[in-house]
Amino acid sequence: MMILSAAFVALASAITAVSAHGGVLSYKIGNTNYNGFVPYNTPTGQSSIQREWDSYNPITDPTNAQLSCNIDGANLGTGQLSATVAAGTSVTAYWNQWPHTIGPVMVYMANCEGSCTSANTASLNWFKIEQSGLISGDLPTGTWAMGQLVANNNSWTTSIPSQLAPGNYFIRHELLAIHTANQPQFYPECAQLIVTGSGTATPGSSYLVKLPGAYSMSDPNVDIDIYDMQGVTNYTIPGPAVWTP
Ligand SMILES: *[C@@H]1O[C@H](CO)[C@@H](O)[C@H](O)[C@H]1NC(C)=O
Ligand SMILES: *[C@@H]1O[C@H](CO)[C@@H](O)[C@H](O)[C@H]1NC(C)=O
Numbered sequence: 150m151m152i153l154s155a156a157f158v159a160l161a162s163a164i165t166a167v168s169a170h171g172g173v174l175s176y177k178i179g180n181t182n183y184n185g186f187v188p189y190n191t192p193t194g195q196s197s198i199q200r201e202w203d204s205y206n207p208i209t210d211p212t213n214a215q216l217s218c219n220i221d222g223a224n225l226g227t228g229q230l231s232a233t234v235a236a237g238t239s240v241t242a243y244w245n246q247w248p249h250t251i252g253p254v255m256v257y258m259a260n261c262e263g264s265c266t267s268a269n270t271a272s273l274n275w276f277k278i279e280q281s282g283l284i285s286g287d288l289p290t291g292t293w294a295m296g297q298l299v300a301n302n303n304s305w306t307t308s309i310p311s312q313l314a315p316g317n318y319f320i321r322h323e324l325l326a327i328h329t330a331n332q333p334q335f336y337p338e339c340a341q342l343i344v345t346g347s348g349t350a351t352p353g354s355s356y357l358v359k360l361p362g363a364y365s366m367s368d369p370n371v372d373i374d375i376y377d378m379q380g381v382t383n384y385t386i387p388g389p390a391v392w393t394p
C-alpha cells in the first residue's frame with residue numbers, strides 16, 4: 150500500500166509538471182486547421198507542418214543551441230509538411246492549457262533560402278513580425294500579452310505581412326515567461342510555410358538575428374526580477390525591432 154501510494158504521488162507530480170508548461174499544439178492558417186507535432190511521442194509516423202519538439206519544458210538558457218525551434222527541432226523527414234499561405238493571411242497558434250500569464254509574446258519568421266525541411270534553423274536570419282509585452286498596468290501585476298493569450302482560448306493570431314516577398318519561410322512563435330525571478334523561460338515552436346503573393350518586401354539587415362544570438366542573460370529584460378520592480382510601467386521586449394514593411 151505504501152509503495153502504491155508513493156507511485157501515485159510520483160505520477161500525480163509528473164502530470165503537474167507537464168501541465169505547468171507547454172507549447173503550440175495546432176494552427177489555423179486562413180480557414181485551414183493544421184495539427185502540430187505531438188510532443189512526448191516518437192517522431193516516427195508523425196506528419197506536421199511543425200518541426201519536432203520533445204517536451205513542454207522551457208529552454209532556460211538564452212544561448213541554448215536549440216533555441217530556434219525548440220528541442221530538438223528536427224525535420225520530420227517524409228512526414229515534414231509545409232502550409233501554403235498567401236501573404237496577408239492570418240495565422241492562429243493554439244497552445245495547450247497555458248498556465249503562465251506574465252511575459253511577452255513574439256512571432257518571428259525566417260526565409261529558408263531554399264528548402265525549409267533541409268534548413269539549419271540556427272543559421273537562418275530571423276525577423277520579428279509581431280511582439281506584445283506589458284499591455285497595461287505595472288510590474289509585477291499588470292496585464293501582459295501572455296495573459297491575453299490565455300484569455301483568448303490559449304491562442305495568438307497574427308498576420309503574415311501582406312507585402313512579404315513570396316518564398317519558403319518558417320513562422321516561429323515564442324513565449325518568454327518571466328514569472329520566476331532571474332530565470333527566463335523560452336518556449337519556441339516553428340512551422341514551415343510556403344508564402345505566395347506578389348509582394349517584394351524583405352527585411353533589412355538591422356532586423357535580422359540568429360537564434361540563438363538575439364538574447365543573452367546580460368539583457369536586464371531577460372535576467373529580470375519583476376517582483377523587485379514594483380510600479381515600473383514599461384518593459385522592453387528583448388530581441389530585434391519588429392519589421393513592418
Ligand atoms: C479554442 O482552441 C481550440 C484548440 O485548442 C480550437 O479547436 C477551438 O476551435 C478554439 N475555440 C474557438 C472559439 O476559437
Ligand atoms: C523602462 O524605460 C526606461 C527608459 O527608457 C529604461 O531605461 C528601462 O530599462 C525600461 N525598463 C524596462 C523594464 O524595460
Ligand SMILES: [Cu+2]
Pocket residue numbers: 169170171248249
Ligand atoms: Cu511552465
